Amino acid sequence: MLNRVHLFQTIERVALPGQPAGALLMVRMQRLREFEAVFGYEAGKALVDAFEVRLRECLRAVDEAVQIGECDFAVVLPGLRDLNHAMLAASKVARAFMHPLEAQGRSARAIVSVGLCMASAAQCPDQLCRQADVACQEAARLPERVAAYRGQAQPQVVYGDLHQAITTNRLQVYLQPIFGMDSGTLCGYESLARWEDPVLGFVSPELFIGAAEKTGLIEQLTRWSINATLRHCAAAFRATPTLQCGINISPIALMAEGFVDQMAAALRIWNVRPEQVVLELTETVFVDSPQLIGKRLTQLRESGLRIAVDDFGTGYSSLSYFRHFHVDELKLDVSFVRDMEHNPRTCRLVESMIRMAHSLEAVTVAEGIENTVLWNRLRDMGCDLGQGYYPGKPAPAARALAEFGAG
Numbered sequence: 019m020l021n022r023v024h025l026f027q028t029i030e031r032v033a034l035p036g037q038p039a040g041a042l043l044m045v046r047m048q049r050l051r052e053f054e055a056v057f058g059y060e061a062g063k064a065l066v067d068a069f070e071v072r073l074r075e076c077l078r079a080v081d082e083a084v085q086i087g088e089c090d091f092a093v094v095l096p097g098l099r100d101l102n103h104a105m106l107a108a109s110k111v112a113r114a115f116m117h118p119l120e121a122q123g124r125s126a127r128a129i130v131s132v133g134l135c136m137a138s139a140a141q142c143p144d145q146l147c148r149q150a151d152v153a154c155q156e157a158a159r160l161p162e163r164v165a166a167y168r169g170q171a172q173p174q175v176v177y178g179d180l181h182q183a184i185t186t187n188r189l190q191v192y193l194q195p196i197f198g199m200d201s202g203t204l205c206g207y208e209s210l211a212r213w214e215d216p217v218l219g220f221v222s223p224e225l226f227i228g229a230a231e232k233t234g235l236i237e238q239l240t241r242w243s244i245n246a247t248l249r250h251c252a253a254a255f256r257a258t259p260t261l262q263c264g265i266n267i268s269p270i271a272l273m274a275e276g277f278v279d280q281m282a283a284a285l286r287i288w289n290v291r292p293e294q295v296v297l298e299l300t301e302t303v304f305v306d307s308p309q310l311i312g313k314r315l316t317q318l319r320e321s322g323l324r325i326a327v328d329d330f331g332t333g334y335s336s337l338s339y340f341r342h343f344h345v346d347e348l349k350l351d352v353s354f355v356r357d358m359e360h361n362p363r364t365c366r367l368v369e370s371m372i373r374m375a376h377s378l379e380a381v382t383v384a385e386g387i388e389n390t391v392l393w394n395r396l397r398d399m400g401c402d403l404g405q406g407y408y409p410g411k412p413a414p415a416a417r418a419l420a421e422f423g424a425g
């Protein structure tokens with residue numbers, strides 16, 4: 019039950035002067051909506067119930083968990099010695115969700131993020147909750163899924179700043195090279211947007227893309243991204259007709275009216291063949307509106323553009339959509355690649371994903387390859403293309419094109 023009054027009273031108790039330190043955890047289950055879209059609302063509810071049971075199992079008797087949203091729980095942790103002890107408690111919660119949950123006889127892994135904030139008498143409960151929430155958003159971007167509030171909020175990306183950055187062309191295109199794993203030769207690039215604001219400093223793409231999606235600026239940002247990428251790559255494309263470039267397309271921009279025409283116009287303006295452009299879409303796209311998306315993807319593929327599934331394997335939607343859509347590339351998410359070093363099961367999983375992609379006539383691209391061991395292992399598994407800090411970091415477009423031999 020949503021019970022903020024009870025939560026706030028409990029917080030006030032743990033934050034009293036003279037009490038041992040207390041902390042607040044914000045525990046969030048991500049992607050419930052995607053799960054429900056595939057398995058139904060009843061299954062979604064069963065998953066949340068199982069989530070709550072698992073959460074309570076890893077708390078002490080003195081801790082109090084209060085559900086404050088559909089997939090959000092606040093946990094008050096009284097009597098802790100310091101931040102380190104609170105971090106141990108937060109990590110324990112995150113680890114508890116590494117194992118799948120049972121929901122209506124179906125095994126499902128909940129994706130959790132845990133934000134932590136130490137309570138002090140100086141904060142009001144509302145402030146403590148908001149700070150734990152900031153940490154929880156940060157945790158969602160980290161592989162360990164846990165973050166502590168660091169005393170200052172992430173730079174607030176405001177509409178005006180981002181709008182101005184887009185319209186005055188202050189965003190930059192970075193390109194990260196992608197290589198054939200067998201040959202070691204350059205096959206193409208992925209375009210990644212960068213924003214360095216004079217006041218905010220370097221703002222991470224996840225932050226400003228998220229802000230653009232929330233504020234309605236994503237269509238403008240996508241238009242900029244497509245045009246700026248093609249402008250940089252056009253000459254290299256003509257010089258090397260086999261070269262390709264991936265462009266990340268937000269689901270919102272893809273579904274916006276006129277996207278297909280806009281894409282066609284950009285190809286015309288920059289005189290680029292569609293076969294040289296790969297649209298990178300995350301799995302969410304396939305779940306949200308399968309009918310509409312089917313039509314749109316068919317149109318785009320028929321015009322010659324290539325379609326890649328980005329961050330493959332991280333959404334609940336995995337696999338079911340392959341029955342209906344033909345995709346050209348599967349990009350194995352960085353989290354799998356990173357985990358391969360320590361977990362033999364992940365290696366076997368990645369090998370199966372590569373085999374599956376090949377049987378669907380899709381090319382596999384491994385993201386986030388950071389060392390030679392991973393590179394060799396993925397190559398031996400038959401992965402087609404590789405991308406990561408080891409073969410080449412993202413660099414400003416002109417430099418990347420010159421450095422990696424396509425300038």
Ligand code: C2E
Binds near residue numbers: 267352388
């Ligand atoms: P993504 O499309 O999955 O991009 C791959 C991310 O992995 C990039 O992060 C890249 O810098 C990072 N990466 C590459 N090699 C390595 C490695 O070896 N190790 C690690 N740890 N990471 C590596 P980046 O540039 O921060 O972008 C994050 C996400 O932001 C992208 O994920 C993409 O979803 C989104 N994004 C970036 N640019 C754009 C854009 O122009 N438009 C849209 N819609 N989204 C964008």
Ligand code: MG
Binds near residue numbers: 208266298328
């Ligand atoms: Mg991508």
Ligand code: MG
Binds near residue numbers: 328329351385
């Ligand atoms: Mg990715």
